[in-house]
Amino acid sequence: MMGTSRLLTKVSDEIRAKEVQLQQSKAQQGCLIIKSANTWINEAKNRPIPNMLFSEFWYETELCILFADTNIGKSILAVQIADSISRGVAIRGFKLEVQPKKVLYLDFELSDKQFENRCSQNYTNHYQFNSNLLRAELNTEFNLPKDCKNVEEFLTKTLEKTIVDNGISVVVVDNLTFLKTDNERAKDALELMKFLKYLTKNNGVSILVLAHTPKRNSSNPITKNDLAGSKMLMNFCDSSFAIGASSLEPSLRYLIQIKQRNTEHLYHSGNIVVCRLAKESNFLSFQFEEFGAEQDHLKETSFSDISERDDRMKALISEGLSNVKIAEELGLSEGAIRKRRKALGL
Incomplete structure (x- = not known):
């Protein structure tokens, strides 16, 4: 009796396995995988809901692009985000929903000495990173394999291979122009984004890619068109956000959402995240200040520089105008005028 029972179980398992194999065979037709909508949903139920890595700007297993003009602070913020994820500790003012993860930071921008300078007090009292954060530079002395066309x-x-061998969950690429020097060409952009997208799907990693913007007019709001090679890059990424420089103060920056799939559009032009770029002790970082409107931080075309606008504001103050009236005159919000007056001690 026991032998018969085992035999029936074995036959039943084999039939079940063949049914699954048959279903998979039917689902895979050429380059397509076809299943009923309900099947897709039922299979998706078994996968975890993506958690936030950097508030609603970037979620787990997403391919995210962070872009900005040069010298705005992309690398500074990226290192700060990588440090936060490796520790499992949120950056003040932002949300993190994961436990500590192993992060690989591909640094094609800074030398080790430049990196050290940003994470120390004049090359002393160095910032201590978590061991979960790995940093990589390009080995300039490698020999290019014969089966590879270029670097x-x-x-x-x-x-x-690096991701698999080191158990990496999060990758930061600093920056896109190194991986593909011709990323503005549609063919190269498509090839690159397909590869990065493949890594998120096949290896379950989350990828943040840093990219530059071409020369732009700082009096205009930031849009997806400000990303170099924007059309193809923006089509293939899951999310994207940008950093803008504020015209109110040299140390102020703002973050704005450009594309999102896992959340609603929260950080739009009317609700940007304003931060101050500062180095407290031994770590250069973005420090949360407030939420605001992008218009308040854009350069006014009617003024040649900030000092000229400040002079005009002082003149209006001397005339006894209220902050509301001054804001109307200068095309800013009342809050922006109040903040600027406080910064100037007026």
Whole structure:
């Protein structure tokens, strides 16, 4: 009796396995995987809901692009985000919903000495990172394999193996122009984004890619069109956000959402996140200040510089005008005038 029972169980398991194999065979037709909508949903139920890595700007397993003009602070914020995820500790003013994760920071921007300077007090009293954060530079003395056309191809082939061998969950690429020097060309952009998207799907990693903007008019709001090679890059990423420089003070920056799939559009032009770029002790970082309107931080075309606008504001103050009236005159919000007066001690 027991032998018969085992035999029936074995036959039943084999039938079930063949049914699954048959279903998979039917689902895979050429380059497509076809299943009923309900099947897709039922299978998705078994996968975890993506958590926030950097508030609603970036979620787990997303391919996210962070872009800004040069010298605005992309690398500074990216290192800060990587440090936060590796520790499992949120940046003040932002949300983090994951436990500590292993992060790989591909740094093609700074030398080790430049990196040290940002994370120390004049090369002393160094900031201590968590061991979960790994930093990588390009080995300039490597020999290019015969089956690779260029450095970029060799790097992309190396990256997946590095992720698997080191148990990496999060990757930061600083920056996009190194991986593909011709990223503004549609063909190259498509190839690159397909590869990065493949890594998020196949390896379950979350990827943040830093990118530059072409020269832009700082009096205009930031849009997706400000990303170099924007059309193809923006189509293939899951989310994107940008950093803008504020015209109110040299140390102020603002973050604005450009694209999102896992959340509603929260951080739009009317609700940007304003931060101050500062170095307290031994770590250069973005420090949360407030929420605001992008218009308040854009350069006014009617003034040649901030000092000229400040002079006009002082003149209006001397005339006894209220902050509301001054704001109307200068095209700013009342809050922006109040903040600027406080900064100037007026």
